[in-house]
Amino acid sequence: MTVPRFTLNDGYALPAIGLGTWAMSDDEAATAVAEGIRTGYRLIDTAASYGNEAGVGRGIAESGVLREELIVTSKLRGRDQGYEETLRAFETTRRDLGVEYVNLYLIHWPLPRQDKYVETWKAMIKLREDGLVRSIGVSNFTAEHLDRIIGETGVAPSVNQIELHPGFPQDEMRRVDAERGIVTQSWRPLGKGRLLDAPAVVEAAGFHGVSPAQVILRWLHQLGTVPIPKSADPQRQKENFDIFRFNLRQPEMERISAMAGGRLGGDPDTHEEF
């Protein structure tokens, strides 16, 4: 199957779907990542705070797929924000993953109360200039956080990874990202599996002969975002990957967008993750 790709504002390509690894142990991540890559995933998402970068690295090495075909993403955790701290933390991430370079490195949360995200962003730029990271981005940044780092450095992130799922379609943040040339990635795309029995989703799944998870991931794709569903199960990994063979109709898109719900995770203005 051919997976569409987005072109980032730095010229690199990003596959339209990725594999999440949150809450996997090292051993689970090693197995799930190797299996996912064999299924066809080329974008892998981890973070220092998940504590599984070594396992993800093992999965990458064991997958049998060439390193240059993979987009390996990790994230800088809150306690490591700051210029020198970021450079040091990146070295740990690189060592744990066992890679020469990281494709996409994100600031995990803005943590506005500690107000270090601008100097942290300058260190991300340095990592890119030094060729250690291909693309730099952020996660959970609002318009205000984005405009501050862009205003102070002249460099826009390539990606903003934000919470986005039915019940929380993030119309405003998708517009904010698009206006700044930033690709939006969707975390918790399946609402941790809790959104799969919503009538709007189940009825669209019945019409198209696909699963509820496929409907949700397709909805995220048609919104122009890159979902990164997590599954440790080979069958569900395959299911989540297979979303490029059908099209949701406009009324289905609108009905899913209008589902009641809201945020399931932290508010970027107040959430503290160290």
Ligand SMILES: NC(=O)c1ccc[n+]([C@@H]2O[C@H](COP(=O)([O-])OP(=O)(O)OC[C@H]3O[C@@H](n4cnc5c(N)ncnc54)[C@H](OP(=O)(O)O)[C@@H]3O)[C@@H](O)[C@H]2O)c1
């Ligand atoms: N940047 C951030 O702040 C941030 C925050 C949260 C998450 N993330 C990233 O986003 C990724 C995805 O978010 P998430 O893991 O929180 O939630 P999610 O992907 O919405 O849901 C994962 C859950 O759904 C289940 N599942 C997956 N596919 C399924 C299917 N086809 N049918 C039924 N159940 C299915 C999984 O179980 P099985 O494994 O058993 O299939 C797992 O329990 C994370 O893994 C992480 O990489 C980033």
